[in-house]
Amino acid sequence: MPSCFVTIATPEYYARACVLRDSIREAMGTEVRFVVLAVSDAGGGGWLTDKVTWLTPDDLGLPFFWDMAFRYELFALANALKPFLIAHVLRTTQTQDLVFLDADTTVLGPFLEVDVALAQQGTSILLTPHADRPQERSLPPTEIDLLRHGIINGGFIALNAGAAATAMVNWWCERMRTECRYDPEHGLYGDQRWLDLVPSLFDEVRIFRHRGYNAAYWNDPDRRPERRGEAWFVGDVPLRFYHFSRWNIEGGESLVAYKDLFYRSINLDRDRLLEDYRQSVIETKAVLPEPPVTRPFSLFSDGSSIPGIVRSAYSSAFGSREASHAELFTHGLEMVLQPCEDLPSFSRIALPHLYATIWRLRKDLHTNRFDLMNRDGQLWFMEWVREYMQGDYGVPDRALGPAHHALAAAADEPASDTA
Secondary structure, eight states: OOSEEEEEEOGGGHHHHHHHHHHHHHHHSSOOEEEEEEOOSSOOOGGGOTTOEEEOHHHHTOTTHHHHHHHSOHHHHHHHTHHHHHHHHHHHSOOSEEEEEOTTEEEOSOOHHHHHHHHSTTOOEEEEESOSSOOOOSSSOOHHHHHHHOSEEEEEEEEESSHHHHHHHHHHHHHHTTOOOEEGGGTEETBHHHHTTHHHHSSSEEEOOOTTSSBOGGGTTTSOEEEETTEEEETTEEOOEEEOTTOOTTTTOOHHHHHHHHOOSOOHHHHHHHHHHHHHHHHHHHHSOOOOOSSOTTBOTTSOBOOHHHHHHHHHHOOOOOOOHHHHHHHHHHHHTSBOTTSOOBTTBOOBHHHHHHHHHOGGGOSGGGOTTSHHHHHHHHHHHHHHHHHHHOOOGGGGHHHHHHHHHHHHSOHHHHO
């Protein structure tokens, strides 16, 4: 059996981490190491420490962690930390073989096939595809969606410790420092699209096509879970784990609502599996204490919310850096209000990174009137910012400062100079 399983959980997924832990213990039939990285504002919870290695981001020792925490929303941050967690466990333990699983999965049988695959010479890295044969789906993801979001699913990876795995994980870490962005239009989908490059860039990689691993809505009805006695199968092979991706159980989403979004086939066994999982998550969550929140990743130091557009502007303007929580969460807004070096500045008028990011993201603003390469275009855009930016993006009042300053400066100048 793999000697170590690892996962990552944000506070709303702590109950799922517990369900995953229990399913691993039951399925493996032997004690294995289970490591959870809690991406929370207040650190770990004692209720998860029973035969579990509980880590917080501080334990990873990343000098650029707060840069990542300011750059990414919480979901993206958790995914960006995935290779750093794997690297930490491989570096600090005697683990020889490691399996990462997303927290929203449940293990249904021993990973015998993983053992066999990793024991083969020339195999150190196992990746699973979303689909292993052509599919006709009436619901997303279609094959076009898979091309946008990733052929490989990031919810499972198995590694043998060694040079090949270390090289891949280190490369993945470097990309995740700044490029765990969800932007399919520009070829990025969090941590996942990067995995598509792994088979061509690294040695000892195998696409693991066993149909009992990573069954989920995206390969239904091609992989139909069936209960036979006490065991689960997909066709003639045992089902080893099921991935309950994108199911908002904590928010009250029912089985019926989830099925309506992602499933069209009728499968009573699968529905039983889904409902049992939903009940396990609800019952587990009910007995867990609420984790305290002491330094929210979503708030500036003054307690105001960090809008997503501020994170986007920071990501566009600044590379990875070593920085403290106080530096970024106190002064991050002022950083993105600095003039954008890619655009010309005029007398007392300079367009900030924040405004430039909004313009780049808003194709409806790409008109001659808002030509940012000339002074009039920048002034017209400052008018738009003053009128609409707060309503559209929820930025603090002080984010309007450069627009107020530029428009006041233009008003003080002779009309002939501002035409």
